[in-house]
Amino acid sequence: MFKPSAKRSVLFHVVLAIACTATVVLSTFNDAVGTSDAFQVKVSSKQPGNLFIESQPVDLMIQVSGNKPDVVEYKIREHNGSWTSNAKIPLRSQVDPSKGIPLHLQLPNRGLYYLTVSARAGQSKVEAKTKVGVVFDPSPVNPDSRWGLFTIPYDGENDPAKATALARSHRLLGAAWSRLNFWHWSYENLQVKPTSAQARDLKISTAANQLQPTDKTESDNLFQKIFAKADFLKLHTFCPLLSANKNDAQVSVSFSKWKGIAQAMHREGISVMGEFAEMPRELSSRPQETQETGEGAAVWARVKPRDYQLWNQLVEKTAREFKQEIQFWEIWNEPDANNFWLGTPEEFAELIRQTARAVKSANPKAQIVASGFTSHGVSFLDKVLKQDVAPLIDVFSFHTNDLAPYKALLSKHGVPAERPIWGTEDPTLVSLRGMKEGYARQFHFFHKRFGTNYDSFAALVDRDLTPLPDGITYSVAAHIIGNAQVVESIERPSAQIYVFQKGNEAIATWRVLQAGLSGGSVTYAVTPLPGKTPQLIDAMGRSKPLKLQNGEVTLPIDQTTFIRDASKIKIAKYSLPQEKSDPLQYVFLAKSGKWTKEWTLAQPGKHNPPPASDFWQPFLQIFASSEPSSEGYAVEIPINVPQPGRYQLLFMGITTNSLLEKYRWTSPFAWSIDGGQKTQVTAPLKSYWRVNRQRQTKNELLKPEDMAATGGPELYQELGVVELSQGQHTFRLELTAGRTTPDKLYTTFFEGIVLRPIQEN
DSSP states (O other), rough: OBOOSOOOOOOOBOOSSOOOOOOOOOSSSOOOOOOOEEEEEEEEEGGGGGEEETSEEEEEEEEEEEEESEEEEEEEEESSSSSSEEEEEETTTTGGGGEEEEEEEEEEESSEEEEEEEEEEEEEEEEEEEEEEEEEEOOOOTTOOOOOEEEEOSSSTHHHHHHHHHHHHHHTOOEEEEEEEEEEGEEEEEEEOOOTSSOOOOOOOOOGGOOOTOOHHHHHHHHHHHHHHHHHHHHHHHHTTOOOTTTEEEEEEEHHHHHHHHHHHHHHEEEEEEEEEOOOGGBBTTTTTTBBBSOOOBGGGOOOOOHHHHHHHHHHHHHHHTTTEEEEEEOOTTTSTTTTSOOOOOOOOHHHHHHHHHHHHOOOOOOEEEEETTTOOOOHHHHHHTTOGGGSSSSSEESSSHHHHHHHHHHHOOOOOOOOOEEEEEEESSOHHHHHHTTEEEEEEEEEEEEOGGGGOSBBBBBBOBOOHHHHHHHHHHHTTTTTTTEEEEEEESSEEEEEEEETTTEEEEOOOOOTEEEEEEEEEEOOOOTTTOOEEOOOOOOOOOOBTTEEEEEEEEEEEEEEEEEEEEEEEEEEEEEEEOOOEEEGGGGGGOOOOTTTEEEOOSSSOOTTTTTTEEEEEEOSSSSOOOOOOOOEEEEEEESSSEEEEEEEEEEEGGGGGGTTOSOOEEEETOOOOOOEOOOOOOOEEESSTOOOOOOOOOOOOGGGGGOOGGGGEEEEHHHHHHHHHOOEEEOOOOHHHHHHHOEEEEEEEEEEEEEOO
């Protein structure tokens, strides 16, 4: 249990059970396991992801199976804090470690802790590592809350216990909403079949509960068998699945996995926004087109249906099935980006029209949300609204924090100013600007870590639901800010300074926005709440009294920090952080080179506010399903070396932590200079912070636990040391194999390289 008054030197109290009974319930979702030939160590708790609230005891369970150990010991340290502790647990002869040793922890503060439990028997030793979090008690569930999360259930959440853990994780983090996408693989046992006895009863089904999000093997094989027997035009005339016969085709579908998740959210008090995100192949107007682009699925998933009568059946069945759990339905995702929609704006307007009517026919109380437009989608939405679909849209949704162009557009088309606007996908950890812009609801992108390709988007919890640093910060912000309204703000590229009002309480928060900045400060004039001492609370939720002098306080602008328990706060003065000096380095971007045709140049656009100038420039990406030709999947960059010498060569691109066997979400590669010896990269590289939300430092070597919580754009990754002559050289990167999870695509992201001179002694 978190105890605010506990001394920082307090140790854990380990309660050894003389007789551990079978009534102990262990979580199976967030178990941390260490294994050796001699024995296995498991650390677990009843809390999802070992995330505790401050009013409850922090109780875990240690289990040791196999050989009986001589010693069990543990060590723990605080994230971004100085508190540590370690101790040995003497084992009594009456205790059976395989049945469990209760571990009661007394922690000095709210926050995040790294726990290691090890067991030894003779020369054998095994460790289990996990994380433990302590957060504020959540406020009562409020469907009017602005705090939501976008979660992707891909870790077996069709299991009721895992679905419940997923929902409870939302609640503990302070979220009141969840965005649940319905992709093509969300529809289980989807079938289209005729009722007419004259039509050929050919069924094609997809068992989505057995497929991963990008696993198309089963449906692909079925389609290949069909198209091997007849060309598409002939098949179209008699195959009911590909026919547009409105009178005899019927759709059937089931939702056991998604239903369980929605029900778990509903039980926990979490409101759900469902999203019709993709077109199932069985209903697609272009089912034979399988090529993919960027984050998007195959072409067949990003187009209109071949027959709206069939699509409307599916929408009605979905809205009716989830009538109790889902009252808001978003239509599509980022349709202005061709990664997700390949049709015209006019065709998309028709999709809105048909889908909205189908939803309302199944659930008249349902609200229509449309449609996650990006910062580049003003012209697209303008053309959509010219088709008179605005009256069908109850909530407009965007994926940008610059709403001014969209507000002007909505006004131009006569949309009432009071029509709600939601941010249904926001990678900013705590989107202060979005609150100022007027979002009534914001869904953070992501809740749960979703593969290393997305590590730059501030996931809140790991795949086992154990908290990441950003998760603790999100929970602190949700608890302190809640639905408070912005009353004063300073918004600059280097820093944000905000003041909120929540009833009779004033709240302040501020943070630096670019790594490597220092020296900024803000002075607040603070009036305490009656009978209260204003509190200073850091990003981990650690609190201490605010020391005022003549009613003011001056504080550094660094990581996210809050002031609460005040009746009035005013920004008296401020100075912005300044850039620290960086090591001398030469940057060469991938976009300046040449590449084989399979690569595409992608523009940044998901990061708001804009990051540091050297962060996430336009980058090259590749998603190739076939084996490379003789020229390979390669990129060549010209590098102009200003003076001869030895250089540290750094890679900017996807985190090479994704090459770990347990992930392998990206392709291994080889690099060379001037056609020389190729160096293979098949494992994680030594990495340095380039941009880091928590530490706000640059060029610091990563610690091991940070590797699982970082993204490529945050890192410089060391390829090696090279000796180069002055003048022009060529750096070449070439993929050497496909990834292994979740498919065999050749894929990576590559932004460029950095040369840092090595100073000789």
